[in-house]
Amino acid sequence: MMLMLSLIIGISIIIVFSVYSEAQLEQKTFVTHTGQVIYTSGDILDPVYTNSTVEFDPDQYLRNFNYGRVSESKTDQIIRDFTIIAEDDKIQEISPGVFYNVWTFNGTVPGPTIRATEGDLVRVNFINNGSKSHTMHFHGIHPAEMDGVFELVGPNGGQFTYEFIAGPVGVHPYHCHVMPLEEHIVHGLYGVYIVDPKEGRPPADEMVMVLNGFDTDFDTENNFYAANTIPFYYQHHPIQIKTNDLIRIYVVNMVEFDPINNFHLHGNLYNYYPTGTDLIPSTFTDMITLSQTERGIMEFQYKYPGKYLFHAHKVEFSEKGWIGLFLVQEDKENSGD
Numbered sequence: 001m002m003l004m005l006s007l008i009i010g011i012s013i014i015i016v017f018s019v020y021s022e023a024q025l026e027q028k029t030f031v032t033h034t035g036q037v038i039y040t041s042g043d044i045l046d047p048v049y050t051n052s053t054v055e056f057d058p059d060q061y062l063r064n065f066n067y068g069r070v071s072e073s074k075t076d077q078i079i080r081d082f083t084i085i086a087e088d089d090k091i092q093e094i095s096p097g098v099f100y101n102v103w104t105f106n107g108t109v110p111g112p113t114i115r116a117t118e119g120d121l122v123r124v125n126f127i128n129n130g131s132k133s134h135t136m137h138f139h140g141i142h143p144a145e146m147d148g149v150f151e152l153v154g155p156n157g158g159q160f161t162y163e164f165i166a167g168p169v170g171v172h173p174y175h176c177h178v179m180p181l182e183e184h185i186v187h188g189l190y191g192v193y194i195v196d197p198k199e200g201r202p203p204a205d206e207m208v209m210v211l212n213g214f215d216t217d218f219d220t221e222n223n224f225y226a227a228n229t230i231p232f233y234y235q236h237h238p239i240q241i242k243t244n245d246l247i248r249i250y251v252v253n254m255v256e257f258d259p260i261n262n263f264h265l266h267g268n269l270y271n272y273y274p275t276g277t278d279l280i281p282s283t284f285t286d287m288i289t290l291s292q293t294e295r296g297i298m299e300f301q302y303k304y305p306g307k308y309l310f311h312a313h314k315v316e317f318s319e320k321g322w323i324g325l326f327l328v329q330e331d332k333e334n335s336g337d
């Protein structure tokens with residue numbers, strides 16, 4: 001009897017899962033909220049095998065920090081002004097042949113990396129040029145009315161100025177907080193907000209990695225995963241670094257639907273500062289696990305030149321695009337010999 005039962009359960013699992021994996025390859029047609037018809041396969045394509053070009057440049061995003069327009073008040077308060085424009089009608093080829101309606105802050109997913117020093121006055125002039133209400137919700141410490149939750153900013157030119165003192169020190173996400181939240185986040189309305197300590201951090205080759213995913217067939221499962229939006233990008237365009245250079249990565253997990261993500265580095269271990277709020281690392285490891293919006297700072301140096309992978313150790317994610325390479329070149333001037 002028990003044998004029969006387990007046989008039946010086993011066979012049903014095989015049937016259910018084979019149907020599911022077929023569904024991933026099925027081409028679908030969508031009409032976006034602006035009336036545009038788009039096609040997607042949900043298939044996973046590696047851009048190296050096609051002639052496709054991507055609109056978003058992960059190399060440009062990687063080391064790009066927006067410090068805002070800086071001014072000083074009569075009371076010596078440093079003020080950083082930012083202008084962020086939300087839009088929700090852009091169709092982007094996020095992987096060869098796969099088009100997706102991205103919702104953007106300043107035209108890209110993720111939005112710009114906003115950077116300030118602890119104690120600065122951050123002033124964000126937010127303009128919503130989208131067709132739905134959007135907001136900016138910053139993680140961090142600020143007054144309730146600056147939290148970007150209840151003060152909806154209306155479509156077609158709605159404006160709101162977010163104003164708060166930068167803090168605490170660390171790496172934080174910002175994202176739209178309009179309901180249904182999942183929809184506004186998965187379409188791409190998020191970015192990174194870095195608060196530097198007043199005394200600064202030691203000089204380093206700094207970069208930002210947002211771990212994200214895309215559900216291109218709207219079945220609440222991600223079809224693609226990436227570090228910085230474009231699947232497999234850094235595998236085919238390795239990030240060039242030098243031996244003995246201190247590398248600092250601000251990493252933020254924005255993957256929806258999947259409860260966890262992770263970050264494994266090859267041939268090395270890193271000091272890890274969860275949320276970047278403490279200046280002393282909590283661990284020295286080659287593997288961290290991150291839930292939604294969990295983030296931190298990784299610091300490491302490579303001793304030996306060569307090519308080293310970094311990727312999700314959740315193999316499904318790395319096979320669907322969340323994988324990259326560091327190309328470590330010998331720094332002859334600082335080799336210590």
Ligand SMILES: [Cu+2]
Binds near residue numbers: 134184189
């Ligand atoms: Cu929104």
